[in-house]
Amino acid sequence: MTSDLTRQDAVREAAASGIPAALADLGTLVRIPSIAFPGFDHGEVQRSAEAVAGLVRGTGLFEVVDIRRSAIPGTSEVGMPAVIATRAARNGRPTILLYAHHDVQPVGDDALWESPPFEPTLRDGRIYGRGAADDKAGVMAHIGALRxxxxxxxxxxxxxxxxxxxxxEEAGSRSFAQFLSDNADELRADVIVVADSGNWDAQTPALTVSLRGNTRFTMRVRTLEHASHSGMFGGAVPDAMMAGVKLLATFWDDDGAVAVDGLTERDAETPPYSEETLRDEAGLPAGVRPIGTGTILSRIWNKPSITVTGIDAPSVANASNTLSPEIAVVISARLAPGQDARGAYEAIEAHLRAHAPFGAQLEFSDQDFGDPFLVDTSGWAVAAAREALHEGYGVEPVDIGVGGSIPFIADLVRDFPDAQILVTGVEDPHGRAHSPNESLHVETFRHALLAEALLLEKLDRRGPEA
Known part of the structure; x- marks a missing residue:
């Protein structure tokens, strides 16, 4: 009978030999501009799903491989195509669900990319391209580990x-909860691995044990019935841009910390993390000061933040001597673990209404909500994952919080309360997910794939008595 050590050695060899094929398949996926946002060609998302389903079928492991969609609650629309595949457990072994997403963020300004965003390009040990890290690398880590x-x-x-x-996922997972309901029996598992987070650095693996929540919405600020001449009426009539700027400035105190009553903080220890590291990883230039108070990681992991992510107003090219009657802004708030997203939104809306200058009229729409997440680290799956990460990277893993949000995890917790949820990823702090020049560190991917393959092998040996 093959010993456990021999099995593990065989997994190591197979994972190493499979990296070139996994990276080649990743390149094929990156070439598909699978952007699920409104206004983009959703046929490319379908093409991406078909490509992923083809890779899954190629493993020869699954009894069912389907591309499915679910309705978006409260609308007449259906969501984007998801790939689902199932293989039943035998002889008392557990079932593991492996999650990733194949859609990607929009490109943004093409001029800021050093190479074409949908042409994977290898430079200095990194593969550049939209989705190369977030999250088509997650898809390929799962498939490569299974191979x-x-x-x-x-x-x-x-x-x-x-x-x-x-x-x-990048477009808000609007049909996610319905998809879970529609496919609950097939998705039920003992362990869920969400490969959509990051690592401490390119060499050190991490388990994400906390995530901030988020709420995102559009606010319109109106002060005039129509545009007016800025020379004729400026100085007596408030324009929407002036009112909007004054209103938005009330979000933060002089340190740049959020100053909205009703938004909470989490009191938790954070590991050492220097301002020098922050500057390096975030691209913060000399002379620009960090914002907020407390340890740097407490600001990112355990406190709220508010960002204006978009604005509709006259552009520089179209500027004229006119008082703007209306502007619109998109506001994104990150919420401390432990805070309810809807309650946080209500606090932010109440703050804005209370601080609207000059009687400006406010209108709110397109609200999205995602609750924070705290991992229960006491389960056997967490212990197995830490062991596999150590073996795969050769470095002890660390538990980290993440300032970003994965709102659908709250849906997983609600629908599958008995499942142990592990949040991992292939990204490192220099991956620039969501930004121009997104990239995947190849060695990090290599270690992540090996670690997951070793985890699968451990779970395959876990008997019902364990």
Missing amino acids: ALTEAVGTDFDLGVVLFFEGE
């Missing part, structure tokens, strides 16, 4: 496996 397990132990293993590759 390695299959090559090492054959297709006749007992571990149950479910794949769920979403197609609209």
Whole structure:
């Protein structure tokens, strides 16, 4: 009988030999501009789903491989295509659900990219391209790990496996909750691995144990019935831009910390993290000061933040001597773990209404809500994951918080309360997810794929008595 050590060595060899194919397949996926936002070609999201489904079928492991959509509640629309695949557990083994998403962020300003965003380009040990890290690398880490397990132990293993590759995570996962409901029996698992987070650095793996929540909405500020001449009426009539700027400035105190009553903070220890590291990882130039108070990581992991992510107002090219009657802004707030997203939105709206200058009229729309997440680290799956990460990277993993949000995790917790949820990822702090020149550190990907393959092998050996 093959020993556990021999199995693990075989997994290691298979994972290493499978990296070139995994990276080649990643390149194929990156070439598909699968942007699920309104206004983009959603046929590309379908093409991406079909490409991912083809890779899943190529493993030969799954009894069911489908591309499915679910309705968006409260609308007549359906969501973007998701790939689902199932393989039943045998002989008392657990079932693991592997999640990632195949849709990507819009490109933004093409001129800021050093190479074409949908042409994967290798430079200095990194693969550049939109989705190269977030999150098509997550898709390929899952598929590559399954390939390695299959090559090492054959297709006749007992571990149950479910794949769920979403197609609209970047666009708000609007059909996610309905998709869980529609496919609950097939998605049910003992362990859920969400490969959509990051690591401490390019060499040190991490388990994400806390995530901030978020609320995002559009606010319109109106002060005039129509545009008016700035020379004729300026100085007596408030224009919408003036009112909007004064109103938005009330969000922050002089340190740049959020100053909205009703938004909470989490009191938790954070590991050492220097201002020098922040400047390096965030691209903060000399002379520009960090904002907020407390330890740097407490500001990112455990306190709220508010960002104006978009504005509709006259452009510089179209500027004229006119008082603007209306502007619109998109506001994105990140919320401390432990705060309810809807309650936080209500606090922000109340703050804005209370501080609207000159009687400016406010209108709110397009609200989105995502609750924060705290991981229960006491389960056996967390221990197995830490062990696999250590073996895969050769470095002890660390537990981290993340300032970003993965709102659908709250849906997973609600629908599958008995599942142990592990949040991992292939990104490092220099990956620039959502930004121009997004990239994947190849060595980090190599270690992440190996670590997941070793985790799958461990779970395949976990008997019902464990």
